[in-house]
Amino acid sequence: MRWTDLVLLSAQNLWRRKLRTILTMVGVMIGTASIVVMVSMAIGINQGNIESLAQTGELTRVELNSMTYYTYSGGEVPTITLDDDTTVEAQKLDDTMVRKIAALDHVEAVTPLMDVWVFTLRTGKLESYNNPQAVLPGSEEVLGMEFAEGGGFSDDMGETVEVILGSDTLSSFHKKNSQVYTDEAPDLDWLNEKYSLIYRDYNDMENDEPKEYEFKARVVGVLEETGGEADWNIYCNLNNIKTLIQKNKSLFKKDSELKVTEYPRGYVKVDDFNYALDVQEEIQKLGISAWSYAQMIENMQQQSRSMQLMLGGIGAIAMLVAAISIANTMLMSIYERTREIGVMKVLGCRLGTIGAMFLCEAAMIGLGGGIVGLLLSYGIGGVVNLVMDAYGGYSSFRSVIPLWLAALGLSFATLVGMLSGLYPSQRAMRLSALAAIRNE
Amino acid sequence: MEAIEPIIKIRNLVKIYHVGDEKLRALDGVTLDVYPGEFLCIVGRSGSGKSTLLNMLAGLEKPTRGAIQIAGQRLDKMNESQLVRFRLEHVGFIFQQFNLFPALTALENVTMPLVYRGVAPKERKKKALTMLKQLGLGSHIRHKPTQMSGGQQQRVGIARALVASPQIVFADEPTGNLDSRTSDEILSLIKEIAKQNGATLIMVTHDNTIAERADRVVRLLDGKVIEIIDNKTGLREVPDPSPKEERPA
Ligand SMILES: Nc1ncnc2c1ncn2[C@@H]1O[C@H](COP(=O)(O)OP(=O)(O)OP(=O)(O)O)[C@@H](O)[C@H]1O
Numbered sequence: 001m002r003w004t005d006l007v008l009l010s011a012q013n014l015w016r017r018k019l020r021t022i023l024t025m026v027g028v029m030i031g032t033a034s035i036v037v038m039v040s041m042a043i044g045i046n047q048g049n050i051e052s053l054a055q056t057g058e059l060t061r062v063e064l065n066s067m068t069y070y071t072y073s074g075g076e077v078p079t080i081t082l083d084d085d086t087t088v089e090a091q092k093l094d095d096t097m098v099r100k101i102a103a104l105d106h107v108e109a110v111t112p113l114m115d116v117w118v119f120t121l122r123t124g125k126l127e128s129y130n131n132p133q134a135v136l137p138g139s140e141e142v143l144g145m146e147f148a149e150g151g152g153f154s155d156d157m158g159e160t161v162e163v164i165l166g167s168d169t170l171s172s173f174h175k176k177n178s179q180v181y182t183d184e185a186p187d188l189d190w191l192n193e194k195y196s197l198i199y200r201d202y203n204d205m206e207n208d209e210p211k212e213y214e215f216k217a218r219v220v221g222v223l224e225e226t227g228g229e230a231d232w233n234i235y236c237n238l239n240n241i242k243t244l245i246q247k248n249k250s251l252f253k254k255d256s257e258l259k260v261t262e263y264p265r266g267y268v269k270v271d272d273f274n275y276a277l278d279v280q281e282e283i284q285k286l287g288i289s290a291w292s293y294a295q296m297i298e299n300m301q302q303q304s305r306s307m308q309l310m311l312g313g314i315g316a317i318a319m320l321v322a323a324i325s326i327a328n329t330m331l332m333s334i335y336e337r338t339r340e341i342g343v344m345k346v347l348g349c350r351l352g353t354i355g356a357m358f359l360c361e362a363a364m365i366g367l368g369g370g371i372v373g374l375l376l377s378y379g380i381g382g383v384v385n386l387v388m389d390a391y392g393g394y395s396s397f398r399s400v401i402p403l404w405l406a407a408l409g410l411s412f413a414t415l416v417g418m419l420s421g422l423y424p425s426q427r428a429m430r431l432s433a434l435a436a437i438r439n440e
Numbered sequence: 441m442e443a444i445e446p447i448i449k450i451r452n453l454v455k456i457y458h459v460g461d462e463k464l465r466a467l468d469g470v471t472l473d474v475y476p477g478e479f480l481c482i483v484g485r486s487g488s489g490k491s492t493l494l495n496m497l498a499g500l501e502k503p504t505r506g507a508i509q510i511a512g513q514r515l516d517k518m519n520e521s522q523l524v525r526f527r528l529e530h531v532g533f534i535f536q537q538f539n540l541f542p543a544l545t546a547l548e549n550v551t552m553p554l555v556y557r558g559v560a561p562k563e564r565k566k567k568a569l570t571m572l573k574q575l576g577l578g579s580h581i582r583h584k585p586t587q588m589s590g591g592q593q594q595r596v597g598i599a600r601a602l603v604a605s606p607q608i609v610f611a612d613e614p615t616g617n618l619d620s621r622t623s624d625e626i627l628s629l630i631k632e633i634a635k636q637n638g639a640t641l642i643m644v645t646h647d648n649t650i651a652e653r654a655d656r657v658v659r660l661l662d663g664k665v666i667e668i669i670d671n672k673t674g675l676r677e678v679p680d681p682s683p684k685e686e687r688p689a
């Protein structure tokens with residue numbers, strides 16, 4: 001018999017029992033969809049997110065948060081809970097601590113971050129409404145800075161404050177007290193303008209206006225847009241700020257907002273993403289709260305893994321049930337067609353052909369269920385991606401169905417069909433032609 | 441006719457069925473020759489073993505003892521795949537119950553044996569159409585079995601049995617379910633086409649008017665051949681009773 005005839009006859013036989021065929025396919029469909037979606041999410045999470053995070057350099061970064069900075073002295077000492085559920089007392093994030101952290105294994109660089117929002121950056125008549133922060137030279141790499149113009153901080157310890165502008169801060173310059181906000185950056189030669197840092201002393205008011213002190217500043221670099229938080233920051237060289245504060249002790253002593261002895265935050269760059277979690281844990285042991293994208297990704301991976309496990313379980317069970325129901329459907333169909341099979345044998349249809357016909361039917365149920373299941377997977381994947389996109393950001397699972405996965409899903413479904421059809425087709429081959437045509 | 445080499449040689453054929461503890465001799469030492477192109481009728485009372493003999497000749501049942509040789513091949517020595525192959529190459533079978541494929545049209549039913557033989561779609565359709573037209577079913581080719589009368593269904597059955605031009609055609613009471621006039625027509629058709637193909641026709645029947653139209657008639661009783669009548673010469677032959685040691689009297 002020609003194989004085209006074989007396939008055609010099998011298809012005809014399935015079509016004759018549409019409802020039963022479709023019901024049997026549903027099992028395969030659910031199984032295939034569960035398995036494909038499972039694998040697609042495993043692919044999605046490993047591929048998409050880690051890649052995009054790694055690009056911004058944020059994967060190797062650990063963020064430090066002081067838990068003592070904002071607590072009043074005399075209050076209860078905050079604690080940090082470690083992974084093994086033990087707790088440590090929170091410590092100050094000061095220069096000593098920064099050195100300790102820098103000495104940890106796999107730590108490439110550390111920078112504390114000092115809030116210097118008491119200063120305002122000014123050029124000509126324009127002031128930026130972005131609050132400056134101060135970081136150490138060398139933190140350009142920690143923060144993943146890329147420069148559109150100029151470069152990073154120098155080692156200069158003088159009191160002229162070096163400044164790096166985030167890409168979106170350019171449009172934050174406006175005339176003081178102007179009510180008009182535009183997204184347009186003023187047309188300036190950013191590296192060569194004259195800048196100053198303004199300190200307004202609200203303890204020394206004249207005509208309802210605080211007294212202004214002006215310090216020299218110099219923009220050394222403008223950042224490329226990264227999509228990260230650096231876009232919105234104005235970074236000052238911490239060394240210059242320290243010198244400046246040192247030289248004007250009497251002025252800044254009164255300002256409780258300007259702490260010099262301890263930092264609220266800091267950043268650590270780890271040499272390898274895989275050690276980020278270890279470093280994070282070590283830092284916590286020192287009494288500094290730490291957080292990293294690695295942590296988040298691990299959480300995501302865990303979530304995704306448990307989801308995959310669930311889907312895999314559903315898939316495996318569905319496939320098993322599907323296999324049983326295919327076998328059952330085929331056996332039923334053989335029972336109903338006993339006479340037909342007998343007649344086929346009398347007419348000279350080879351045993352192998354009869355077996356192949358039933359195997360083909362079972363495989364087609366598998367393939368059919370697989371195809372619908374695959375379409376369903378694309379649908380589910382699309383919905384998952386849509387929902388995750390709506391929640392946005394890095395916390396998204398993604399479903400990615402590459403061609404090989406689609407092919408694998410279909411082959412697997414077909415294989416399940418064929419395996420389930422194996423025994424029924426043997427049964428069909430072994431039916432006695434005579435008994436078959438005798439039974440009325 | 442005796443000078444020609446028989447196409448079917450049956451020697452001392454025995455078929456024993458076991459029903460519970462009872463042994464039932466459905467065939468009890470049948471010896472018979474059938475010649476090419478011959479129309480042979482097998483008659484006898486109900487339960488005399490006619491169907492058993494025919495089924496065995498068609499390779500549908502294994503003999504308990506004895507030998508069957510058809511077209512130079514020993515059927516009793518074949519396994520099931522070989523038997524199927526043998527049928528594919530030599531045999532057409534017409535059923536009393538028609539046994540058409542219910543889901544297929546008349547045309548599709550007739551093409552099936554050709555499908556099994558791997559004949560190309562165009563050619564098999566042509567052959568099947570010719571066959572159906574010859575049987576007067578040219579206007580019913582798209583009908584399903586349930587949309588046809590018994591006589592029409594049997595004509596489809598005949599077309600299906602003969603479409604691959606088999607050397608030997610077996611028919612077990614092909615007109616058993618039809619009225620006498622239709623029987624007559626059907627028989628004429630089978631005979632005509634078998635003759636045209638040079639096929640040997642072996643038919644089981646209860647119908648004396650049919651048996652009269654055969655070349656030879658074999659009568660069975662209790663699994664034994666009790667007489668063979670040659671309708672052309674009018675000669676009546678009574679074979680030797682089965683060997684004494686097989687079954688003491
Ligand atoms: N599969 C079987 N198992 C047991 N006994 C059987 C079987 N097939 C046939 N027989 C018995 O063998 C004997 C011959 O049966 P067979 O069908 O050959 O008779 P027949 O001559 O064709 O009768 P009828 O004219 O009624 O069709 C009967 O007694 C029957 O009961």
Ligand SMILES: [Mg+2]
Binds near residue numbers: 490491492
């Ligand atoms: Mg019978």
